[in-house]
Amino acid sequence: MQPDVLTGGFADPAPQSARAFRAALQAMAMPGTIHEVSGASAPAPLSAAAAVLLLTLCDRETLLHLAPGHDVQGVRDWVAFHIGAPIVPAGEAMFALGTWEALASHDAYAIGTPEYPDRAATLIVEVASLDGKGARLTGPGIRDEAFLPVPDVAAFRANARRFPLGWDAMLTCGPRLAAIPRSTTVEDITCMSQ
Amino acid sequence: MSVQTAMDEAQVDQAQADRASTDQAGTGRHDPAYNFAYLDEQTKRMIRRALLKALAIPGYQVPFASREMPMPYGWGTGGVQVTAACLEPDDVLKVIDQGADDTTNAVSIRKFFQRTAGVAVTEATGEASLIQTRHRIPETPLTEGQILVYQVPIPEPLRFLEPRETETRKMHALEEYGLMHVKLYEDIAHNGAISTAYAYPVKVEGRYVMDPSPIPKFDNPRLESPAIQLFGAGREQRIYALPPYCRVESLDFEDHPFEASKADHDCDLCGCGDSYLDEVIVDDEGGRMFVCSDTDFCATRRALGHAGRLSGEALA
Amino acid sequence: MYVAVKGGERAIDAAHEWLAHERRGDRAVPELSVAQIREQMSLAVNRVMAEGSLYDPDLAALAIKQARGDLIEAVFLLRAYRTTLPRIGTSRPVDTGTMRCDRRVSATFKDAPGGQVLGPTFDYTHRLLDFKLAAEGEVPQPPSGTPDTTPKPHITGFLGRDDLIQDEPASDEVPPDLTREPLEFPAGRALRLQALTRGDEGFVLGMAYSTQRGYGRNHAFVGELRIGTVEVEMEIPELGFDICIGEVVLTECETVNQFKGSKVEPPQFTRGYGLVFGQTERKAISMALVDRALRAEELGEENTGAPAQDEEFVLAHSDNIQATGFLEHIKLPHYVDFQSEMELVRRMRREAAAQGDVVAGQKEAAE
Numbered sequence: 001m002q003p004d005v006l007t008g009g010f011a012d013p014a015p016q017s018a019r020a021f022r023a024a025l026q027a028m029a030m031p032g033t034i035h036e037v038s039g040a041s042a043p044a045p046l047s048a049a050a051a052v053l054l055l056t057l058c059d060r061e062t063l064l065h066l067a068p069g070h071d072v073q074g075v076r077d078w079v080a081f082h083i084g085a086p087i088v089p090a091g092e093a094m095f096a097l098g099t100w101e102a103l104a105s106h107d108a109y110a111i112g113t114p115e116y117p118d119r120a121a122t123l124i125v126e127v128a129s130l131d132g133k134g135a136r137l138t139g140p141g142i143r144d145e146a147f148l149p150v151p152d153v154a155a156f157r158a159n160a161r162r163f164p165l166g167w168d169a170m171l172t173c174g175p176r177l178a179a180i181p182r183s184t185t186v187e188d189i190t191c192m193s194q
Numbered sequence: 195m196s197v198q199t200a201m202d203e204a205q206v207d208q209a210q211a212d213r214a215s216t217d218q219a220g221t222g223r224h225d226p227a228y229n230f231a232y233l234d235e236q237t238k239r240m241i242r243r244a245l246l247k248a249l250a251i252p253g254y255q256v257p258f259a260s261r262e263m264p265m266p267y268g269w270g271t272g273g274v275q276v277t278a279a280c281l282e283p284d285d286v287l288k289v290i291d292q293g294a295d296d297t298t299n300a301v302s303i304r305k306f307f308q309r310t311a312g313v314a315v316t317e318a319t320g321e322a323s324l325i326q327t328r329h330r331i332p333e334t335p336l337t338e339g340q341i342l343v344y345q346v347p348i349p350e351p352l353r354f355l356e357p358r359e360t361e362t363r364k365m366h367a368l369e370e371y372g373l374m375h376v377k378l379y380e381d382i383a384h385n386g387a388i389s390t391a392y393a394y395p396v397k398v399e400g401r402y403v404m405d406p407s408p409i410p411k412f413d414n415p416r417l418e419s420p421a422i423q424l425f426g427a428g429r430e431q432r433i434y435a436l437p438p439y440c441r442v443e444s445l446d447f448e449d450h451p452f453e454a455s456k457a458d459h460d461c462d463l464c465g466c467g468d469s470y471l472d473e474v475i476v477d478d479e480g481g482r483m484f485v486c487s488d489t490d491f492c493a494t495r496r497a498l499g500h501a502g503r504l505s506g507e508a509l510a
Numbered sequence: 511m512y513v514a515v516k517g518g519e520r521a522i523d524a525a526h527e528w529l530a531h532e533r534r535g536d537r538a539v540p541e542l543s544v545a546q547i548r549e550q551m552s553l554a555v556n557r558v559m560a561e562g563s564l565y566d567p568d569l570a571a572l573a574i575k576q577a578r579g580d581l582i583e584a585v586f587l588l589r590a591y592r593t594t595l596p597r598i599g600t601s602r603p604v605d606t607g608t609m610r611c612d613r614r615v616s617a618t619f620k621d622a623p624g625g626q627v628l629g630p631t632f633d634y635t636h637r638l639l640d641f642k643l644a645a646e647g648e649v650p651q652p653p654s655g656t657p658d659t660t661p662k663p664h665i666t667g668f669l670g671r672d673d674l675i676q677d678e679p680a681s682d683e684v685p686p687d688l689t690r691e692p693l694e695f696p697a698g699r700a701l702r703l704q705a706l707t708r709g710d711e712g713f714v715l716g717m718a719y720s721t722q723r724g725y726g727r728n729h730a731f732v733g734e735l736r737i738g739t740v741e742v743e744m745e746i747p748e749l750g751f752d753i754c755i756g757e758v759v760l761t762e763c764e765t766v767n768q769f770k771g772s773k774v775e776p777p778q779f780t781r782g783y784g785l786v787f788g789q790t791e792r793k794a795i796s797m798a799l800v801d802r803a804l805r806a807e808e809l810g811e812e813n814t815g816a817p818a819q820d821e822e823f824v825l826a827h828s829d830n831i832q833a834t835g836f837l838e839h840i841k842l843p844h845y846v847d848f849q850s851e852m853e854l855v856r857r858m859r860r861e862a863a864a865q866g867d868v869v870a871g872q873k874e875a876a877e
Contacts, residue, residue: 015230018238021279059239118256168250183399267834291843301519391853408844455854
């Protein structure tokens with residue numbers, strides 16, 4: 001085992017996960033807002049924010065999918081030691097982690113059922129940047145409009161169209177995170193200016 | 195809008211500071227016999243996952259594995275679990291029941307979190323980062339970043355029309371809310387008005403019909419809020435949520451529009467004309483007075499010099 | 511004059527002190543010890559363990575003492591404590607076939623291998639108040655003998671050998687856990703049995719009784735009722751084998767119920783099943799009857815609409831901690847909601863009166 005497998009978890013789990021969760025809660029409640037978290041570090045290529053989210057939300061009871069690129073031995077060992085989440089194929093996952101490109105088989109993820117729309121996956125999407133305007137977001141949690149770089153506007157639009165079904169996404173970059181739930185309408189700004 | 199907005203902000207701050215004798219700073223220490231905020235971390239994660247899904251699907255009731263809490267079902271175990279899962283050490287907590295900070299169950303829940311989480315507590319709505327409530331939305335407008343946690347007895351708005359969970363679940367899935375409209379319309383036919391005065395059903399973002407918990411319908415317009423609103427039903431094992439600025443419409447008919455009504459009086463203590471009022475029987479002859487149900491709102495106004503019909507007597 | 515009701519905290523503290531005082535009762539009378547409750551109120555202890563879903567006679571006895579003998583309150587104390595316990599592991603399923611029985615009776619056979627063992631039962635006591643107990647008379651030592659620890663075969667096994675009773679195939683499937691997952695309908699038998707075994711004894715008894723009186727009747731015979739001690743085993747992965755981690759007393763009831771059959775299947779008896787912590791035979795028999803009633807649908811019987819056949823009805827209302835909480839919460843302040851209803855009634859009365867005036871006016875005008 002690499003030495004960093006045993007480190008990088010929360011030193012004081014109760015308050016640290018409480019703070020991290022509040023960031024995630026605010027992010028999910030107000031799509032497009034960016035929040036900084038801290039307290040965890042995991043083997044590459046996992047971002048600090050993604051590591052914090054896994055520690056805060058996942059455990060032995062959550063099925064986790066690691067997309068190619070994140071499915072490396074160091075990450076697997078770290079997850080096994082700190083979280084214990086079973087690693088599963090995309091279709092069974094409650095949480096899926098990777099870059100958008102690697103998560104690209106996004107139609108495979110659980111989107112819930114009409115009776116239980118909550119039984120849908122949460123994608124933790126590692127992005128290169130959260131800066132800049134990117135796409136325009138509207139919907140619940142957004143007063144007028146918000147802006148955020150979105151890796152694949154078409155996919156997010158298609159996801160929102162099947163509301164109340166659909167997956168929900170948390171975008172992570174370094175220590176920062178934002179969220180785009182299925183309820184958010186995403187529009188390409190360049191299209192809008194036409 | 196309320197008088198609050200007309201007040202000088204600094205004045206309000208001063209007034210609240212003056213009367214905030216019951217406010218207590220956080221100790222930063224919690225009862226070492228229990229985890230921070232009582233619940234174990236695994237339980238909190240389970241509730242936190244449910245909360246995030248609830249925010250992603252506004253108005254939809256997410257099932258969650260409610261735990262047995264050290265207070266009875268019906269006393270706010272759902273709200274307490276949601277609060278426990280949300281609290282962080284630097285939170286400032288306010289707990290109200292019937293709009294009042296000093297009702298016994300509000301006192302009891304506030305003490306529970308002071309003991310198990312060591313957080314600061316306040317009665318001032320504006321000072322609180324997290325407010326747990328039973329049956330009211332505070333009069334003072336909430337702001338972005340605040341969290342309002344509701345205690346919910348029966349989360350299913352269709353339950354009294356259809357007792358079976360398997361059936362109501364289908365109705366939500368199919369967006370089949372005809373039964374609810376029929377019920378409201380029958381009310382009008384029988385009584386000339388919709389006879390629901392509290393727990394008045396709403397439709398969220400044009401999709402899910404939701405029970406706003408037993409708040410008086412006077413409070414319904416304030417369900418559209420900059421704050422995050424979370425609803426916990428412990429016995430019924432459901433969590434649901436309203437993100438900020440979420441569209442929340444009280445169900446009504448074109449010829450019978452929704453009306454947020456209250457007692458046709460001013461507050462006898464602070465003189466406020468647009469707050470929700472409690473009616474208090476004051477003597478054997480059936481004499482009555484009307485006072486703000488929101489005790490913090492009323493006290494703040496009185497501290498600022500607002501006076502009602504009986505304020506001289508009452509304050510004496 | 512009205513002053514906002516302050517001092518909720520003082521009132522609560524005072525109430526708690528008063529409660530403690532009342533619990534202790536007359537201090538001239540010696541205080542009950544937990545051990546006395548555990549040893550001499552053992553059926554109350556058993557009920558609290560069963561409905562509290564926690565097998566610990568000492569804690570159950572403590573809960574009964576703290577609750578002033580209110581058993582539902584004691585169950586609540588135990589449940590709340592249980593929630594805080596970490597879950598270290600899961601035992602192997604207990605094998606009631608290996609039970610060291612204190613009591614074992616069958617109503618379906620006059621005798622069977624293993625014999626009928628009456629055990630410590632009230633069944634044939636004459637319910638006459640025993641004033642010797644009031645005089646604190648000591649009970650004479652019972653005659654001693656060697657306990658019969660040989661396992662007794664299940665009576666339904668004899669019926670199964672001839673295919674006279676429906677087989678219930680064993681499964682290694684992990685049953686759902688009512689205390690860790692939200693209840694979901696349809697529930698399935700494993701979850702139903704779990705809910706029934708921790709359900710309120712009075713509720714389950716009432717439901718069972720209703721089936722006997724025709725609300726979903728299913729003709730139950732007590733095939734076997736056994737009470738005794740079984741070992742609890744846990745698999746220790748590091749050791750690679752099971753070890754015994756303790757013993758529990760259980761009551762098990764298997765009923766033999768009305769047969770069913772069709773053109774393709776020859777008729778067979780069916781089963782109801784009850785298994786409860788401690789010596790709790792009223793509950794175990796009730797549970798078996800209700801279990802059988804709830805199987806109506808899977809056994810292809812007509813749903814008569816009887817409450818005991820209705821899974822949602824039974825499971826949603828069997829838990830006394832949920833029930834008592836929701837029932838009693840209506841004594842908490844509800845004055846905000848009442849106020850809003852009062853306003854509505856007043857307004858509707860005003861409008862009705864105004865309309866009455868109009869109608870009266872029209873009448874007058876017409877006259």
